[in-house]
Amino acid sequence: MKNILIIGANSAIAKSVSRLYAEEHCRLYLLARNVEELALQKTDLEIRGASEVDFATFDVNNFGAHDAIIDQVLDSLGSIDLAILCHGSLPDQALCAENFAAALQEFNTNALSVISLLTSLANHMSIQRNGCIAVITSVAGDRGRQSNYIYGAAKGMVSLYLQGLRGRLYPNGIHVVDIRPGFVDTPMTKAFKKGALWASPEQVAQCIVTGIRKKKHTIYAPWFWRIIMMIVCSVPEAIFKRVKL
Ligand SMILES: NC(=O)c1ccc[n+]([C@@H]2O[C@H](COP(=O)([O-])OP(=O)(O)OC[C@H]3O[C@@H](n4cnc5c(N)ncnc54)[C@H](OP(=O)(O)O)[C@@H]3O)[C@@H](O)[C@H]2O)c1
Numbered sequence: 688m689k690n691i692l693i694i695g696a697n698s699a700i701a702k703s704v705s706r707l708y709a710e711e712h713c714r715l716y717l718l719a720r721n722v723e724e725l726a727l728q729k730t731d732l733e734i735r736g737a738s739e740v741d742f743a744t745f746d747v748n749n750f751g752a753h754d755a756i757i758d759q760v761l762d763s764l765g766s767i768d769l770a771i772l773c774h775g776s777l778p779d780q781a782l783c784a785e786n787f788a789a790a791l792q793e794f795n796t797n798a799l800s801v802i803s804l805l806t807s808l809a810n811h812m813s814i815q816r817n818g819c820i821a822v823i824t825s826v827a828g829d830r831g832r833q834s835n836y837i838y839g840a841a842k843g844m845v846s847l848y849l850q851g852l853r854g855r856l857y858p859n860g861i862h863v864v865d866i867r868p869g870f871v872d873t874p875m876t877k878a879f880k881k882g883a884l885w886a887s888p889e890q891v892a893q894c895i896v897t898g899i900r901k902k903k904h905t906i907y908a909p910w911f912w913r914i915i916m917m918i919v920c921s922v923p924e925a926i927f928k929r930v931k932l
Pocket of ligand 1: 695696697698699700701719720721745746747748773774775776796823824825826867868869870871872873874875876
């Protein structure tokens with residue numbers, strides 16, 4: 688039986704991931720803002736096979752509460768075998784480009800809250816000397832694009848942080864996974880026109896669970912985004928800066 692902590696548990700991708708782990712009879716602890724949705728998820732996940740589901744309401748931007756919430760989770764689960772960080776927000780790029788207060792709010796949600804939670808989780812898991820930490824970043828973090836560089840910079844910061852954290856925690860037996868989805872049809876992207884490159888949250892969740900089981904370091908979800916991003920990253924900057932992307 689695995690003890691799994693899911694942060695940002697009401698996200699569409701997180702819900703699909705939780706369902707897959709419920710079918711494996713795991714014990715889940717869910718953290719998110721909307722408590723009614725969490726209560727509904729608890730019932731659903733227990734019906735699907737979860738051995739136990741606990742939850743607590745949590746705003747990731749309440750940085751002062753981070754250590755206490757991880758302590759609370761550990762009091763309940765005893766140990767954390769797997770922590771998955773799923774929360775995120777899609778910034779208003781035009782607003783954030785001209786308004787630093789708005790940009791800071793997005794960096795808090797998409798980067799600094801993640802780094803704060805990872806600090807607390809890494810400290811606890813180092814003592815445990817086993818476990819896995821997985822974070823949903825994005826392919827947007829692979830290269831800064833003029834249309835969404837606030838989001839991309841935040842996700843890219845987390846990806847770089849994870850690379851270093853992976854090395855730090857490796858001697859302690861803790862595995863660190865960077866999950867980089869491409870376009871996923873979720874509430875976050877409801878305003879976007881969908882096309883051939885779009886995946887469902889269920890497809891991405893399957894990539895996540897399989898990748899974690901295989902101890903991948905970086906999971907592109909779906910896999911073809913690895914190739915797309917290799918191509919995108921290979922375009923010379925002198926050309927890339929002229930492309931309206
Ligand atoms: N959809 C895509 O195309 C795509 C692509 C690449 C990466 N991602 C990443 O995938 C992850 C999951 O997103 P999703 O696509 O599943 O979208 P989603 O369903 O809109 O989920 C985003 C979640 O983040 C939570 N959140 C935002 N701010 C929060 C805060 N201050 N405290 C606590 N929770 C907060 C939201 O909580 P509330 O429900 O309370 O608002 C929401 O549940 C995110 O990290 C996102 O950046 C998504």
